[in-house]
Amino acid sequence: MATNADLLRVARARLYGNYKPAPFVLARGKGCEVWDVEGRRFLDLAGGVAVCSVGHSHPALARVIGEQAATLMHVSNYFYNEPNVLLADELCRRTGLDRAFFCNSGTEANEAVLKLARYHFHRLNQPKRTRILAFDNAFHGRTMGALSMTGTPKYREGFGDYFGGVTHVPYGDLAAVEAAFSGSGGDEIAAVIAEAIQGEGGVLPAPEGFLKGLRDLCDRHGALLIMDEIQTGIGRLGSFLACQQAGVLPDAVTLAKGLGGGFPIGAMLTRESLAGDLPGGTHGSTFGGNALASAAALAVLKIVDDEKLTEGAETKGRFLTEELQKLARDVPKVCEGQRGKGLLQGLAMHPGFVARDVLPKIQELGVLVIAAGDRVLRFAPPLVVTEAELREGVAAVRQVVEQLAQA
Ligand SMILES: Cc1ncc(COP(=O)(O)O)c(C=O)c1O
Incomplete structure (x- = not known):
C-alpha cells in the first residue's frame, strides 16, 4: 500500500497548487474520526469545512447512496426524478419557502x-435595478x-474585471445599508445578500437585530433579501x-455544504x-438535482431528524462555547476570544498570530480544525460530534496556544 510520502510526491507534482493541504493523505473516516493511509487517526473537527453534517461513513447515508446508485443515478433535467421532487418538497417545508432549484x-x-435577482426586476420592467449589496x-x-x-x-x-454592480458595505452596519439605499443609485439595488455568520x-456573527433590520430595509426599499x-x-x-432564529424569512436562500x-x-x-424568475431555458445545470445527489440529501435530512442533530447542535454548541471562552480567559496573551455559535465556532487569536501557521501544530496532536480569516481557529465539526470529542479537540488547541503564549 502507498505511504504518505509516496502519495505526497505524486500529489505535489500532479495537482494544482491552489490548495495547501496538510502533509498526509486521508484514506477513511467514521463519525468524527479519520485515518490516513498509514493508519494514523485524527479527530476531525473541521468536518470537511462544515460539509460532513452526519459524520464520515454514516451507514444510513452510505446505504442510500449505494441503493440509489444501483437504481437510478441521473436522467438530466429534461425529466423529473423522484428523490429530487421529494427533496424540493422537504426543503420548502423546512424553510417556509416555496420553490427549489x-x-x-x-x-x-x-x-x-444572482441571476434570479436581476431577472426578477427585468421581468418587473425595472431594468436599471441590477445592483447587489x-x-x-x-x-x-x-x-x-x-x-x-x-x-x-x-x-x-x-x-481582471469583475461583474460590476456590487456594492460592499461593513457587515453588521445597518446605517451603512440604509445609506446605500438612500444614496445615489440606491433605487438600483436589486438585492442584499448576507450570511448569518x-x-x-472569521466566524463573525451578525449582531443582534441585524438580519431583521436587513429584512425591514429590503421591504421598505423594494429589494430582495438573500441569505447565504x-x-x-x-x-x-x-x-x-440560521436566519430562522432571527425570525427572518428571506426571499431566497442558498444551501450546499452540509x-x-x-x-x-x-x-x-x-x-x-x-417562481417566474427563471423561466424555461434561462438557467440550468446538467448534474443539478440528479437522483443520486437528491437521494443523498434526503437521507441526510432524515438522519438529522432521527438523531435530533439540530437540537444537539445547540446543546453541544453551548458546551463548545463555554470550553472556548474558558480557554480564551486562561490564555489571554494569545487568545482574543470565542466567536460564533452552535457547531460553527472559532477561537480568535490576537493580530500577529496566523491561524494557518498554528494548524500544523494542532494536527501533530491528532486534531483537525481549520482557519477562518487570518487569525481564527475554526471548529465546524460533524453534527454527530460528542462532548467528549469536543473536549479532546479543545484540549489539543489549548496545548498549542499555551505553547505559543510561552514562546
Ligand atoms: C457562505 C458561503 N457561501 C458560498 C460558499 C461557496 O461554496 P462552494 O465552495 O461549495 O462553492 C462557501 C464556501 O465556503 C461559503 O462558506
Whole structure:
C-alpha cells in the first residue's frame, strides 16, 4: 500500500497548487474520526469545512447512496426524478419557502440567485435595478459572479474585471445599508445578500437585530433579501436555517455544504413570488438535482431528524462555547476570544498570530480544525460530534496556544 510520502510526491507534482493541504493523505473516516493511509487517526473537527453534517461513513447515508446508485443515478433535467421532487418538497417545508432549484455547489447556488435577482426586476420592467449589496469580509464562492459578491480582496485580486454592480458595505452596519439605499443609485439595488455568520470571513456573527433590520430595509426599499446559508444551514446553528432564529424569512436562500453530507449538491430556495424568475431555458445545470445527489440529501435530512442533530447542535454548541471562552480567559496573551455559535465556532487569536501557521501544530496532536480569516481557529465539526470529542479537540488547541503564549 502507498505511504504518505509516496502519495505526497505524486500529489505535489500532479495537482494544482491552489490548495495547501496538510502533509498526509486521508484514506477513511467514521463519525468524527479519520485515518490516513498509514493508519494514523485524527479527530476531525473541521468536518470537511462544515460539509460532513452526519459524520464520515454514516451507514444510513452510505446505504442510500449505494441503493440509489444501483437504481437510478441521473436522467438530466429534461425529466423529473423522484428523490429530487421529494427533496424540493422537504426543503420548502423546512424553510417556509416555496420553490427549489438544484445545482452542485455553493458558488453555483449563488450564481443562480444572482441571476434570479436581476431577472426578477427585468421581468418587473425595472431594468436599471441590477445592483447587489453585499458585505465586507463576505464569502460567497469562487466563480466570477459569486466572487464579485465576495468581500475579501485576497480572493479577488489578479482575475481582471469583475461583474460590476456590487456594492460592499461593513457587515453588521445597518446605517451603512440604509445609506446605500438612500444614496445615489440606491433605487438600483436589486438585492442584499448576507450570511448569518460570516464563516470564511472569521466566524463573525451578525449582531443582534441585524438580519431583521436587513429584512425591514429590503421591504421598505423594494429589494430582495438573500441569505447565504451555505455554511450555517442544515441545523448547524441549532435551527434548520440560521436566519430562522432571527425570525427572518428571506426571499431566497442558498444551501450546499452540509446538505449532501459529503455528496456534492447545492440548492436555491425562493418564495413563490420569484417562481417566474427563471423561466424555461434561462438557467440550468446538467448534474443539478440528479437522483443520486437528491437521494443523498434526503437521507441526510432524515438522519438529522432521527438523531435530533439540530437540537444537539445547540446543546453541544453551548458546551463548545463555554470550553472556548474558558480557554480564551486562561490564555489571554494569545487568545482574543470565542466567536460564533452552535457547531460553527472559532477561537480568535490576537493580530500577529496566523491561524494557518498554528494548524500544523494542532494536527501533530491528532486534531483537525481549520482557519477562518487570518487569525481564527475554526471548529465546524460533524453534527454527530460528542462532548467528549469536543473536549479532546479543545484540549489539543489549548496545548498549542499555551505553547505559543510561552514562546
Ligand atoms: C457562505 C458561503 N457561501 C458560498 C460558499 C461557496 O461554496 P462552494 O465552495 O461549495 O462553492 C462557501 C464556501 O465556503 C461559503 O462558506
